[in-house]
Amino acid sequence: MFFKLFVTFTRIGLFTIGGGYAVIPLIERDIVSRGWLSKEEFYELLSITESLPGVFATNIAALVGYKINGLKGGAIAALGTIVAPFAIIIMIAAFFSRFQENIWVTKAFKALRPAVVALIVAPCFSAIKANKLTYKTAIIPIVALLIMWQGHVSPIFIVIFGCIAGIIYNIFKEKNKRR
Template sequence: MLFKLFFLFTKIGLFTIGGGYAVIPLIEKDIVSRAWLTHHEFYELLAITESLPGVFATNIAALVGYKIGGIRGGIVAALGTIIAPFAIIVFIAMFLSRFQDNIYVIKAFKALRPVVVALVAAPCYMAIKVNKMGPKELLLPAAALILMCFFGVSPIWIVIAGCLGGIAYFELKK
């Protein structure tokens, strides 16, 4: 199981362009299709990951690996996401300076932007679908987005307010 986790997350790290949220559909597809986690379990881990500091892809890999294989699984999955991108970055750093002004390299990176946007939008759609969220459930995320984009509220304050609101909600629910 540890080898499968390492290979899976190395593959994801190797072929994910855009990092961060772009890895979500790839991890979800592989983990859920192997029945290692359900959609609901995956999105619970995703919610936890979003509140953690650090590299998103490594954090989600570590949590998924931990859920599947304990501490060793978490370490192996996290290492899997780190090794391939690290090697690629070292390789690019060695040679990119020669090609950074090449028109084909510039066009290739520009062509990848819409793909990354789609990879980020897909898990948002799936989270809404899996959790059967309607307009009522989307009011708070929409309000947070509006506060950040149009009123310059720091995402830190949004996260703190969300944590305090969640604690208050569950305390009042008791």
């Protein structure tokens, strides 16, 4: 299982252009289709990952690996996402100065931009479908965005407030279940 986990996340790291949110559809497809996690479990880990500092792809890989195979699984999955990009960056660094002004290299990077945007937008629609977005659940991120944008509030404070509000909400929810 460790080898499959490592190979899966190495392949994801190898073919993910754009990093961050662009990796979500690849991880979701591979992990859910293999039956390692359900869609609901995957999106639960995704929401946790979004509040963590650090590299998004590595964080989601570590959480998925941990959920599947404990601490060793988390370490193996995280290492898998790092190996391929690290090797690619080393190769690019060695040769980039020779090719950075090349018109074909410039055009290739410009051509990849729409694909990266599509890879980032696609999981948003999947998350909406999986979580059955309602008016109540849509209002929270919209209000948070408006507070950051119009109120010039740091996203850090929004995340901290969201965590505290979520904890309080779940405490009240549990108390009401016991009654």
